[in-house]
Amino acid sequence: MGYVTAVPHPRSEAAGPARAGRLSLAVALLAGALGAAVALLATRQRWSEGTATVAGGAFPLTAKGSDVTGVPAALAIVGLAALVAVFAVRKAGRLLVAGVLALSGAGIVTAALIGAGDSSALDEQAAKASGDTSATVAALSHTAWPYVAVVGGVLILVAGLLALRYGRLWPAMSGRYERDGAPRVRRKPVVVDPDRPEDMWKALDRGEDPTGA
Numbered sequence: 412m413g414y415v416t417a418v419p420h421p422r423s424e425a426a427g428p429a430r431a432g433r434l435s436l437a438v439a440l441l442a443g444a445l446g447a448a449v450a451l452l453a454t455r456q457r458w459s460e461g462t463a464t465v466a467g468g469a470f471p472l473t474a475k476g477s478d479v480t481g482v483p484a485a486l487a488i489v490g491l492a493a494l495v496a497v498f499a500v501r502k503a504g505r506l507l508v509a510g511v512l513a514l515s516g517a518g519i520v521t522a523a524l525i526g527a528g529d530s531s532a533l534d535e536q537a538a539k540a541s542g543d544t545s546a547t548v549a550a551l552s553h554t555a556w557p558y559v560a561v562v563g564g565v566l567i568l569v570a571g572l573l574a575l576r577y578g579r580l581w582p583a584m585s586g587r588y589e590r591d592g593a594p595r596v597r598r599k600p601v602v603v604d605p606d607r608p609e610d611m612w613k614a615l616d617r618g619e620d621p622t623g624a
Contacts, residue, residue, distance in 0.1 A: 432580030439573040443494040443512065446566025450487035450519050453560035458526060461548035463537035470540050472548055474532040476556060482522035483560045490515035490567040497574050498583055505578045513571025519564030527557035 454476035462469040477484060493512040500508055533548035540546075574581075 428580055432577055435573045435577035436581050439570040439577075440494070442566040442573070443490065443570030446516065446563045446568075446570065447487040447491040447494075448563070449566065450483050450523075450560050450563030453523070453556045453563060454481075454484040454487075456556040456559075457554055458556050459530065459533055459551065459553045461530075461533050461537075461551040463540045463546060463548060465541050469549075472533050472536045472540065474536065476523075476526065476560060478532040479526040479529050479557075480522050483519045483526075483564065486515040486518045486522070487563065487567070490519075490571075494570060494574075497578060498581070501583050502579075505581075505583075506575065509571055509574030509578050511571075512574055513568055516564045516566070516568030516571055519567060520561050521564075523557045523560035523564060526560075527553055 456476060457473050458476045458479050460471070460473045463472055464470070490512055493508050493515060496508045497505055497512065530548055530551050533551065534546075537546045537548045538544050
């Protein structure tokens with residue numbers, strides 16, 4: 412009794428990578444854009460607060476994220492630009508831009524974690540308020556906003572890692588937008604052999620009528 416070997420359909424073989432490409436692209440776009448927005452928002456919030464002694468009294472001081480460090484905001488903009496640039500380049504260029512995207516996220520995480528315990532910005536304010544260059548802030552406390560910036564950096568890092576792993580499956584800017592002035596070469600119609608099922612499927616994928624009707 413003979414056995415029939417099941418031959419995988421050409422379209423089913425390509426469905427796996429195509430689905431992974433679409434899913435990774437959607438996640439990377441969402442994570443990158445959201446991460447940049449979160450990081451930028453966090454740097455505009457209060458990261459630390461304390462007091463300085465001025466004329467024998469306690470003078471309240473606060474420092475925003477941008478006062479503590481400008482790195483997260485700058486890298487958030489770099490990461491957002493890299494996320495867009497991923498679609499403008501191909502092959503090695505795409506890997507390079509994806510690496511910049513991932514490094515931007517990692518840099519935001521590092522800078523935010525360092526800034527979470529930093530007191531230099533408030534010390535400078537205390538020195539100005541008291542007129543004493545050696546004055547330091549007292550009753551120092553920190554908010555959760557530096558860790559919100561960390562979350563933003565992690566999201567951008569995830570987008571970069573997805574671009575490194577699946578970027579080759581993502582679409583690039585269409586050549587019809589490239590204004591190089593070169594004439595477009597028309598492709599000759601492909602002859603479909605009705606006795607070859609794979610030719611029939613390829614014709615259908617191109618939007619052609621394989622029957623020639």
